[in-house]
Amino acid sequence: MGRDDPLDTYLVHHPEAIFQRPVESTVLDPDNPYVLAPHLCAAAAELPLTDDDLTLFGPEAGALLPQLERRGLLRRRAGGYFWTRRERAADLTDIRGAGGKAVQIVESATGRLLGTVDDASAHASVHDGAVHLHQGRTYLVERLDLDDAVALVGEADPDYSTIARENTSVSVLSTDLEESWGAARVHFGSVEVTHQVVSFLRRRLITGEVLGETKLDLPPRSLRTRAVWWTVTEDQLEAARIHPEELPGALHAAEHASIGLLPLFATCDRWDIGGVSIPLHADTGLPTVFVYDGHPGGAGFAERAFHTARGWLTATREAIASCECAFGCPSCVQSPKCGNGNEPLDKRAAVRLLDCLLARETVPESDAERIAAGRVAPEPTPTDPEAGPAPTEG
Ligand SMILES: [Zn+2]
Numbered sequence: 281m282g283r284d285d286p287l288d289t290y291l292v293h294h295p296e297a298i299f300q301r302p303v304e305s306t307v308l309d310p311d312n313p314y315v316l317a318p319h320l321c322a323a324a325a326e327l328p329l330t331d332d333d334l335t336l337f338g339p340e341a342g343a344l345l346p347q348l349e350r351r352g353l354l355r356r357r358a359g360g361y362f363w364t365r366r367e368r369a370a371d372l373t374d375i376r377g378a379g380g381k382a383v384q385i386v387e388s389a390t391g392r393l394l395g396t397v398d399d400a401s402a403h404a405s406v407h408d409g410a411v412h413l414h415q416g417r418t419y420l421v422e423r424l425d426l427d428d429a430v431a432l433v434g435e436a437d438p439d440y441s442t443i444a445r446e447n448t449s450v451s452v453l454s455t456d457l458e459e460s461w462g463a464a465r466v467h468f469g470s471v472e473v474t475h476q477v478v479s480f481l482r483r484r485l486i487t488g489e490v491l492g493e494t495k496l497d498l499p500p501r502s503l504r505t506r507a508v509w510w511t512v513t514e515d516q517l518e519a520a521r522i523h524p525e526e527l528p529g530a531l532h533a534a535e536h537a538s539i540g541l542l543p544l545f546a547t548c549d550r551w552d553i554g555g556v557s558i559p560l561h562a563d564t565g566l567p568t569v570f571v572y573d574g575h576p577g578g579a580g581f582a583e584r585a586f587h588t589a590r591g592w593l594t595a596t597r598e599a600i601a602s603c604e605c606a607f608g609c610p611s612c613v614q615s616p617k618c619g620n621g622n623e624p625l626d627k628r629a630a631v632r633l634l635d636c637l638l639a640r641e642t643v644p645e646s647d648a649e650r651i652a653a654g655r656v657a658p659e660p661t662p663t664d665p666e667a668g669p670a671p672t673e674g
């Protein structure tokens with residue numbers, strides 16, 4: 281059954297994407313130290329790691345072992361590298377090197393531990409005043425104490441839910457791969473993503489009406505990871521008739537839909553990846569959309585996105601254009617994890633933007649072949665912004 285998200289909307293319109301494809305490859309970057317280090321530790325905890333074993337773990341393993349030794353996790357002896365800790369390697373949370381302690385959710389009246397949330401999502405989910413659901417009961421967070429990693433909560437019955445708003449910025453650390461699509465460019469490289477939860481909205485249950493916004497005072501958090509990003513030029517925007525006031529909504533809508541579609545191209549979940557769109561980015565000097573791996577060091581999703589960028593962004597354009605809603609909905613451009621309350625979003629300008637991103641002077645061989653084989657229409661029909669609301673069925 282199709283759900284209300286861009287991936288399912290695309291699949292309902294393009295069932296061949298499931299039924300006529302080879303089995304998907306799983307994406308994992310085995311050289312990512314954040315992925316590899318816990319595996320090396322877990323392996324060493326079972327049997328000491330010998331030099332012969334290292335070939336099984338790829339070319340980066342040899343360089344990582346001395347680091348793990350310096351951090352006191354492994355010790356080198358004649359028989360190989362040994363696990364030094366009493367705990368099970370799989371249970372050690374600081375094995376990843378990043379990330380702090382999980383935040384405990386404690387009922388203040390009874391001192392009962394209700395559960396934990398990981399450090400990375402605590403700011404957005406258990407901030408002061410957040411509505412927290414636990415086993416069918418509703419709690420309000422009285423106080424989030426970051427020093428002690430505890431959120432104190434009390435049972436309550438509010439007639440609203442809460443949603444955190446956050447500011448996210450991205451800076452480019454290095455560009456490793458780059459491709460020109462006419463005047464547009466697609467890049468892959470390392471970035472630093474900074475998130476700060478700045479406020480939360482209270483929304484009335486059922487109607488979703490916004491009741492108010494409350495400011496929060498939480499520190500920014502940063503993540504070094506890998507990203508794919510694309511830029512278009514001023515001339516392209518002009519040719520696509522995207523006015524400056526439409527641009528933020530066009531970029532943001534394209535970003536959301538592309539995140540929703542990426543699981544089709546890189547075996548991931550939309551919750552594994554994040555995005556930022558900005559009309560003028562300091563590092564590129566251009567309107568830019570970033571899609572980044574949510575895991576420190578990257579997990580291979582952004583890299584896969586770069587290598588399948590044309591198919592991925594073409595599918596994104598089609599998912600938006602073929603959605604039957606008039607102004608954007610959760611099936612196309614709205615995102616359940618948007619830090620900006622799904623504003624602004626401009627569905628039609630997003631289609632024009634993606635058309636100008638995907639247009640290029642020469643039709644590449646692979647596309648020409650697909651057209652010749654009759655598997656795709658030769659030229660997508662651009663959405664006419666003057667044509668009134670998109671047609672709906674039923
Ligand atoms: Zn829609």
Ligand SMILES: [Zn+2]
Nearest residue numbers: 618619620622
């Ligand atoms: Zn958003």
